[in-house]
Amino acid sequence: MKKVGILALQGAFREHIQMIKSLGHQAIEIRNVSQLNDIDGIILPGGESTAIGKLLKDFSIAQTLINKINNGLPVWGTCAGMILLAKELDGDENAHLKVMDIKVRRNAYGTQLDSFATTGVVREVSEKEIPMVFIRAPYIVDIDESVDVLYKLDRNIVAARQKNMLVTSFHPELTDDKSFHQYFINMM
Numbered sequence: 226m227k228k229v230g231i232l233a234l235q236g237a238f239r240e241h242i243q244m245i246k247s248l249g250h251q252a253i254e255i256r257n258v259s260q261l262n263d264i265d266g267i268i269l270p271g272g273e274s275t276a277i278g279k280l281l282k283d284f285s286i287a288q289t290l291i292n293k294i295n296n297g298l299p300v301w302g303t304c305a306g307m308i309l310l311a312k313e314l315d316g317d318e319n320a321h322l323k324v325m326d327i328k329v330r331r332n333a334y335g336t337q338l339d340s341f342a343t344t345g346v347v348r349e350v351s352e353k354e355i356p357m358v359f360i361r362a363p364y365i366v367d368i369d370e371s372v373d374v375l376y377k378l379d380r381n382i383v384a385a386r387q388k389n390m391l392v393t394s395f396h397p398e399l400t401d402d403k404s405f406h407q408y409f410i411n412m413m
């Protein structure tokens with residue numbers, strides 16, 4: 226059984242907790258820095274990246290989290306979580322944890338397509354079609370060559386992995402498909 230930390234400062238963390246428990250693993254709500262010591266991996270949920278980024282600093286979690294990720298702690302950022310992990314944000318000087326070699330555009334689908342759902346096969350993760358829910362979602366506009374693209378929607382990268390770091394623009398925790406959560410468990 227793995228101990229999966231779920232950053233629980235703001236956003237859609239409850240749904241991730243349910244998913245992790247339903248796969249038979251322990252879910253630990255992370256609200257302070259000492260809790261980072263006893264986990265096998267951490268999920269950074271969707272929500273508002275500006276708010277979560279500020280809380281990470283206010284609660285003095287950011288620097289320890291950066292060190293742990295750089296030392297190999299498996300991390301998965303969904304939506305706002307992807308924004309938090311990026312080294313660069315498109316048109317915005319204020320990147321947050323700056324650990325993953327991706328450049329991310331916030332709210333990339335604009336107002337018309339603020340939220341939408343689709344499906345797709347992410348070969349690395351599952352042979353089945355996976356439902357994908359996008360909510361004011363970002364996508365990746367540039368990557369380092371050491372980053373693996375897991376899925377593109379049209380021409381845009383919406384799922385990627387670099388070693389111990391996984392990111393998705395969409396929200397698997399808001400669907401009943403557990404493939405991405407299982408894939409992340411397998412990274413631990």
Ligand code: GLN
Pocket residue numbers: 270271272273274275303304305306308331332360361362363
């Ligand atoms: N648009 C949000 C942001 O920029 C992310 C949306 C989400 O996580 N569902 O932080």
